[in-house]
Every structure is written in structure tokens, then in C-alpha cells.
Amino acid sequence: MKPASDEAQGRKVGDGQRHTNSDERPLIYTPEEALAISEMDFERYCRIATLSFSLELKRAALVELEHEVAELTMAVVAARQADDGELASRWHAVQTFIESQVLELRMWVALNDKSFEAAYGYFVSAQKYAAAAERWLGEFPPVAALVERLAHQETVLFPRQWFFSLAFIVDENKVECSICRTLASSCDHIPGRLYNGFEAQRILGRVVSVREISMVDNPSDKRCRVIDFGGIDPLTGKDRENTDTVNDIV
Ligand SMILES: [Zn+2]
Numbered sequence: 001m002k003p004a005s006d007e008a009q010g011r012k013v014g015d016g017q018r019h020t021n022s023d024e025r026p027l028i029y030t031p032e033e034a035l036a037i038s039e040m041d042f043e044r045y046c047r048i049a050t051l052s053f054s055l056e057l058k059r060a061a062l063v064e065l066e067h068e069v070a071e072l073t074m075a076v077v078a079a080r081q082a083d084d085g086e087l088a089s090r091w092h093a094v095q096t097f098i099e100s101q102v103l104e105l106r107m108w109v110a111l112n113d114k115s116f117e118a119a120y121g122y123f124v125s126a127q128k129y130a131a132a133a134e135r136w137l138g139e140f141p142p143v144a145a146l147v148e149r150l151a152h153q154e155t156v157l158f159p160r161q162w163f164f165s166l167a168f169i170v171d172e173n174k175v176e177c178s179i180c181r182t183l184a185s186s187c188d189h190i191p192g193r194l195y196n197g198f199e200a201q202r203i204l205g206r207v208v209s210v211r212e213i214s215m216v217d218n219p220s221d222k223r224c225r226v227i228d229f230g231g232i233d234p235l236t237g238k239d240r241e242n243t244d245t246v247n248d249i250v
Contacts, residue, residue, distance in 0.1 A: 028071075031094045034072065035094055035137070038098060038142065039140075039142050042142040042145070045065070048105070049105050051111055058108055058109050058112070059109065062102060062105050062109070066102055068098050072092075072094055076092050076095060076197045080197055085196035085197070088196050089194035092197040092198075096129050097129075097130070097142075097146075100127075100143075100146060101146070103122050104146070104150065106122040107120075107123045110122055111157070116235065119157075121223065123157070126150055127222070130147045131147060133146075161222070161225045162225060162226040163215065164213055165214045165215075165216040165219045166212075166213055166224070167210070169208045169209045169210075169211050170206065171207075172185060174204070174205030174206040175202055176202070176205060177189050178199075178200060178202070178203055179196075179198060184203075228240050
């Protein structure tokens with residue numbers, strides 16, 4: 001088995017300019033090269049990201065992946081500075097995929113530490129990042145595998161949750177586009193797509209009223225959940241008044 005070496009940690013994202021690699025670290029020049037390497041590393045991280053595997057190796061893998069995220073962040077910034085918005089978006093898509101792996105590993109570390117609420121928070125974020133990466137990367141088998149694995153983990157690691165979904169009535173004249181900062185109804189930016197390495201979002205300036213609150217199976221935010229069910233947190237089974245007591249939910 002290949003250990004969690006410093007191989008990935010030694011990887012360095014290039015600035016797009018071929019130059020002398022004075023510290024002998026391999027340089028990555030394109031998002032596609034970064035994806036190819038992440039595909040090679042994917043199975044190794046899958047193996048590490050399980051409850052039984054060494055906590056030390058998980059922490060070492062986290063250092064590797066976080067180092068890579070930092071390098072990718074710099075690549076996004078460099079592409080923006082070079083006025084190459086399309087390249088910035090491709091780098092950001094790769095960065096989002098690696099971040100989803102970071103979040104999954106953090107979830108497993110939190111589970112090892114018996115920090116179940118934190119683990120659930122990391123899980124929700126990992127799923128959100130993986131879904132975004134899948135949207136932006138398209139046909140890339142590791143991201144599809146990660147989305148599938150997270151969906152499976154949700155059913156076996158955490159008890160079923162009850163989610164809320166809120167429907168708002170908003171003032172259309174106060175809804176801005178996060179990219180161009182004009183009225184969302186008057187621009188062509190599509191929410192969820194990347195522009196210059198930024199995801200287009202709608203910014204709600206004013207909520208007129210809440211139309212309804214529904215119980216749903218697939219909410220947009222899985223943190224919006226029932227946290228007190230007869231005094232018990234349905235995620236942990238713990239009495240919310242007395243966190244030392246674990247109760248059964250019936
Ligand atoms: Zn816009």
C-alpha cells in the first residue's frame with residue numbers, strides 16, 4: 001500500500017508560465033493536469049477516508065489536500081489577474097472538487113473524535129461542494145463517485161433527519177446578481193454557473209414575507225433540520241438539556 005507520503009504535498013500548481021523548477025517539485029500548469037493527478041490519488045484518499053483507517057494518515061492526507069487547495073486558490077487568483085476568466089473558472093471547479101475531499105476527510109476525523117454534530121456539518125458541506133464540482137466538471141468519474149459515496153454515507157452514518165424548507169416572497173427590485181451587482185432580473189448571469197472563478201448567486205436584499213415553511217426530504221440546506229424532538233436531538237440521540245445523557249427516540 002502506498003503510504004500517505006509527501007508526494008502530493010510536494011505538488012505545486014504553476015502560474016501558467018514554464019520556468020525553472022528550482023525546488024524540484026513537480027509543477028501543474030493546467031486544471032486538466034490537476035484533475036488527472038487527483039484522479040490518480042482518488043482511490044488512495046477513499047481508502048484513508050474510512051472510520052477504521054489510521055487517524056494519523058487521515059490528518060496527513062488533510063495536510064496534503066489543504067496544501068493543494070491553497071495552491072489552487074492562488075491559481076484562480078493568478079488567472080483573474082491575467083484577465084482569463086474562463087481559466088479562473090476551470091481552476092475554481094478543480095479547487096471545489098479537492099475541497100469536497102477535504103470536507104469528507106474532516107467528517108471522518110470528527111467521527112473518530114466522536115464529534116457528531118461537527119461531522120454532520122462537514123458532511124453537509126462536502127455534499128454541497130461535491131454537487132457543485134460535479135455540475136462544473138461534467139464527465140469526471142471521481143466526482144461522480146464521490147457524490148455517490150456521500151449519498152451512501154448519509155444513509156449509514158447518520159440517522160434520518162427531518163428537514164425544513166422556507167419559501168419567501170421577495171422584493172424583485174431588491175434581488176441583485178452577485179457577479180455584476182445589478183438587478184438580477186436585468187442581467188444574463190445564470191445562478192450556479194461560474195464567471196471568472198466566482199459562482200453566480202442571487203442576493204436577496206429584502207424579504208417581504210415568509211410564504212410557507214415545509215417539511216421536506218431534500219432541502220436546499222440540510223443544516224435546516226429539526227434539532228429538538230421531544231427534548232432529544234435526532235442527530236445524536238442526546239438530551240438537549242443534559243448532553244451527557246443518551247436517549248432512544250421512539
Ligand atoms: Zn449579473
